[in-house]
Amino acid sequence: MNPLQTELCGLKLKNPLILASGVMGSSVHSLNLIAQDAGAVVTKSVSVGGREGYRNPTVINWKCGLINAIGLASPPAVEFAEELKDYTNESPLIISLYGYTPDEFRMLVETFDSALPYPHGYEINLSCPHVSGAGYELGKDIELSAEIIRAVKGSTENPVFAKISAMHDYIELAKALEGVGVDAITISNTLRGMKIDIVSRKPVLSNISGGVSGGAIKPIALKCVYDLYKEIEIPIIGCGGVTSFEDVLEFILAGATAVQIGSAVYYSRRIFYSLKESLIAYTRAYECRIDELVGAAHDSVNG
Ligand SMILES: Cc1cc2nc3c(=O)[nH]c(=O)nc-3n(C[C@H](O)[C@H](O)[C@H](O)COP(=O)(O)O)c2cc1C
Numbered sequence: 001m002n003p004l005q006t007e008l009c010g011l012k013l014k015n016p017l018i019l020a021s022g023v024m025g026s027s028v029h030s031l032n033l034i035a036q037d038a039g040a041v042v043t044k045s046v047s048v049g050g051r052e053g054y055r056n057p058t059v060i061n062w063k064c065g066l067i068n069a070i071g072l073a074s075p076p077a078v079e080f081a082e083e084l085k086d087y088t089n090e091s092p093l094i095i096s097l098y099g100y101t102p103d104e105f106r107m108l109v110e111t112f113d114s115a116l117p118y119p120h121g122y123e124i125n126l127s128c129p130h131v132s133g134a135g136y137e138l139g140k141d142i143e144l145s146a147e148i149i150r151a152v153k154g155s156t157e158n159p160v161f162a163k164i165s166a167m168h169d170y171i172e173l174a175k176a177l178e179g180v181g182v183d184a185i186t187i188s189n190t191l192r193g194m195k196i197d198i199v200s201r202k203p204v205l206s207n208i209s210g211g212v213s214g215g216a217i218k219p220i221a222l223k224c225v226y227d228l229y230k231e232i233e234i235p236i237i238g239c240g241g242v243t244s245f246e247d248v249l250e251f252i253l254a255g256a257t258a259v260q261i262g263s264a265v266y267y268s269r270r271i272f273y274s275l276k277e278s279l280i281a282y283t284r285a286y287e288c289r290i291d292e293l294v295g296a297a298h299d300s301v302n303g
Contacts, residue, residue: 003283004276004290006039008235008258009159009183011092011121013039015276016252016290020239020262021045021096021123021163026074028083034265035091037272039258043084045096045125047134048104048111050076054207060195065214065241066263067193069130069207072098077108081115089118094161098125098134102144102151109156121158124148124182126173127165127189129211136189139168146180159183161237166217166224167191171231178232185228186237186260188221214263215241222254229255229295243271245278252290253297 004015019041024030026044035041053073060067074080087093093116097108109122126145128135139145145162152160162177163186164170174185190211195204203209221240228236238256242248243264251259264271283290 003288004039004279006258006291008040008237009121009161011040011119011159013258014091015039015279016256016258017248017272017275018042018094018237018258018260019265019272020260021125022070023262023265026080026083028086031093032086032088032090033269034272035088035093037276038091040092040094040121042094042096042123042260043080044074045072045098045128046074046077046080046108047072047098048077048107050074050079057205058207060204060210061266062195062214064216065212066266067195067205067210067212068190069205069210071207072128072131072134077111081112084112084116087118092119092121094121094123096123096125096163098128098131100133100138102147105148106151106155109152113156113158119158121161122152122156123161123163123186124152125163125189127163127168129165129167129190129192130207130209136165136167139164139173142169142173142176145173146176149177149182150180153181161186163187163189163239165189165191166220166240170224171227174228174232178234182234184235184237184257185232186239187224187228188217188240191217191220213240215243217241218247222250225251225256226254226297229298245275245282248275248279249282249293252293253295255295255298257291257294
């Protein structure tokens, strides 16, 4: 019996490690490679019409992680759906969607549901911090976010996750989305930040500011998971700064059913393999299954 096997909203995951949206771009080839070891993979966020994104530089490799303002560059949904037909399906695929209105999200779900021959999930991007009118700005409006989730849930049988931000009023937002039937909450996206070049005396990113990811945001994302576990019943997917198996365990003990990994893939394509092997060793040493540990840090506080 695989001690890492996890169930997430009806999806069977061989382990709780999920590729976070965006870091591997929009190529199905990269998703196929990561899916060999990851429990699930999330695509780059995609919209109805696609977007060119910002001009370079769009990603800074900073000492505690990355700062990016790619600007949600992606192909149009119909084109991307065609590419995803070559997904090998070694792990469940989650398609990350962004848009501006409930209708657009409904159209996106219909496009992928009619094109893809295998079951899949959706992650609704309510949290990208650097595109005006999308992502984070939608999540700030709790009513609109709830309307988007209602529209998506009404159009698909596949599981739907909402990806929100530590910068949101995340407890209130997550409770509202749970109330309209979202299947899981992913928290967090990148958090707003910037870097200035001291020689040119200008912001480095072409968009001036971007989203900070990696080690710098881990304690913040971890606290969000811990807080949400006390407030909602649906599964939580932790995301932010995971680079080691200890980080994965912290998120699970805080209450995450699964954990997403983004920036760490930038440094090592083998990260999923090495995390998985270390987690297996941990479960053997402590004679436990990974899903028994979800939220266990709360027991020690309460008991
Ligand atoms: C280069 C890059 C591109 C990203 N693109 C997306 C995206 O398209 N949609 C999204 O929801 N999150 C996107 N993210 C955010 C990640 O999915 C993740 O939420 C964030 O990086 C925190 O996780 P990490 O610290 O493990 O990287 C991107 C992050 C990076 C670094």
